[in-house]
Amino acid sequence: MKSVFIAWQDKITRCWHPVAKLTYDDIRNVYRLNYTLGAVENPRFKKFSHLDDINKVYESEEIFPFFRNRLVNKNRAEYKNILEWLDIDDEESAIDILSITGAERSTDNFRVIPHPQKHSLSEYRIDFLCNGISHLSESERNNIQTLNTETKIGYKLESHPYDKNAVALFDSEKGMKIGYCPRYLSSDISYLINHNEIREKIFSIKKVNPSAPYQYKLLCTFKTEWPTDFIPNMSHEYLAVSEIKRIKKGHPQT
Incomplete structure (x- = not known):
């Protein structure tokens, strides 16, 4: 599974906060989105359209519109050029493109942050x-x-x-x-x-x-x-709201 975080910039404080996590489950072939504590703790953050339950884990066979709109349309002339510049091919998931590019737009205050995974164990x-x-x-x-x-x-x-x-x-x-x-x-x-x-x-x-x-x-x-004491994206704001709720109810983390 591959994951990225979505960071949101508070226009008042200019600080960036992780507010959601997007994961692609390549076994079930579904995208999964859940909000993080960064979304809960920042009252000026507005939830994504049609994803208004901050405690829910959303799943979709298609990538969610928020992310789809940040990808270069495959019908555009520069699409193949961008894949070549990123050194990835058309078979790789959209999450790979989002991870490398950051998917920033001048019209809003969001960016995508890659979630590193270990290679060769260490x-x-x-x-x-x-x-x-x-x-x-x-x-x-x-x-x-x-x-x-x-x-x-x-x-x-x-x-x-x-x-x-x-x-x-x-x-x-x-x-x-x-x-x-x-x-x-x-x-x-x-x-x-x-x-x-x-x-x-x-x-x-x-x-x-x-x-x-x-x-x-x-x-x-x-x-x-990869040091034994290293945790990437080290902040409590990266923790999933759904997991915190489950732990508080006494259910084990999955």
Whole structure:
């Protein structure tokens, strides 16, 4: 099963809160959506259309309209290009596309956050589109066009007013910035980078898309060990409301 969280930005506080979780059950071939404590604890959050019971787990054979509207229509000319830029094929689920792109829209205040899963029992690995390329200098943007999958990537932790856990990425050979890890991953990634017991923390380029818009220009991968004490998306707001209700009633978690 693959899962993503939906984060909502409170326009008053400008803070992001996880408000729901979407899971694709590839055994039953259904999508499942449930609200999280982030939705309960933020009174300004408005529930999704036709999904107004915050305690319920919703299921559907088709992806819910909220998410479908964030996917590029398969009939649009750029659909195949986007799949190529993301290095995925048409057979993979919509949740893969949502996970890598973040599915942000300029018309609202939602984004999709991937829920990492262990690889090879003890490996953390996640793909992401490099952010912030449009804000780089002209020479840095030009340098991105010359990168390839063999380019060595360095990193530096930076603290900014808009992201206290910012992770900047660099072309190690030339010392030129290539962008940032997405903000929705920076908290987890900075925690792993700072973890004393982890030996290898590796950023690499998975794909360079010279002709793509800036947001699809550079597909990267971060790979490291998965510490025994690491919990991704570490916040009580990620807990499912339906599970909390079940536990309080004395039923075991499933």
